[in-house]
Amino acid sequence: MNHWPFILAAYGVTVGGTAALALWSHVAMRRAEAAADALRGRREERP
C-alpha cells in the first residue's frame, strides 16, 4: 500500500486546521480590539 496519500492527508489536515484557527483568531482579535478602541474614542469625544 502506498502510504504517501495518507501522510499528505494527515499533514494537510494538521497544517490547514492550525493555520485556519490561527487566522480566524487573529482576525477576530483585530476586529474586537478595533471596536474597543473606537468606543474609547467615542467616549473621549463626549463633553
Added chain:
Amino acid sequence: MHIFANPRRFLEVTRPLTPWLGWGGALCVAIGLGAGLFLTPPDYLQGQSVRIMYVHVPTAWLGMAGWVGLAVASLMQLVWRHPLAGVAARAIAVPGALFTAICLVTGSVWGRPTWGTWWEWDGRLTSMLILLFLYIAYIALAGASAGKGEGSRVAAIFGLVGAVNIPIIHYSVLWWRTLHQGQSITLKGSTIDGSILWPLPIALVGFSLLFAAIVLMRMRTLLAIARVEARLKRLADA
C-alpha cells in the same frame, strides 16, 4: 502569576509577545515537519507512515495539555477569583478541541495503512474521543454562561471534573492492552531510534508556541469584547 491578574498589565505583556510566539511557532513547525517529511528515514516496520507521528504526537500532547491548562485556570477562577482565569480557560477550549480532533483524524489516517482499520474502540482512542466531547461540552457551557457569575462557575467546575479523563488517557495503554501501542517516549528515554525521533521535539515546540499564540489572541479577543460591552453599558447609562 498574581501580577498578571490585572488585564491591563496582561495586555502590556501579551501584545508584543503574541507575534513572537506565532511566527516562532510557525518556523519551528515548518522545520520539524519539513525534516519529518524529507530528512528522516522510513521505519523498518511501519514504513513511510511513521512520518504521521510528527503531526499526531504534538496534537495529542497539546489536546491533553490544553485540558490540564483549562483545569488549572478553572481552579484559579474558583479559588482566587482571578479576572483572567475564566478568560484563559475559555480561550484554551477551542484550540484544545481542534488539536484533539486533529489527533483523532491523524491517528485514524495512520491506523488505516498500519493497523488495517480507521477506528478501533480501544482505551486510548475512546478516551481521546471522550476528551473531544468534553471540550465541545465545555465550549457550549462556557458560551451559554459568558458574563454570568454562577454560570461561569458551573463551567469552571466542569473544567475541573473533566480533568479526571487526563490520567485515564495517559494510563489507558497500560491498563487496557489492545491495539494502540504502549508509551514510546517516557522520562527515562525513548524506544524510537534517534534518526527518526529528532524532528519530533522541534515540531512539538512549534505547535506548543502556536497553541500559546492562539490562546493569547483568543484571550485578547474576549477581553476586548468585555471592554466593548462595559463601555456600551456606560454609554447607555450616561
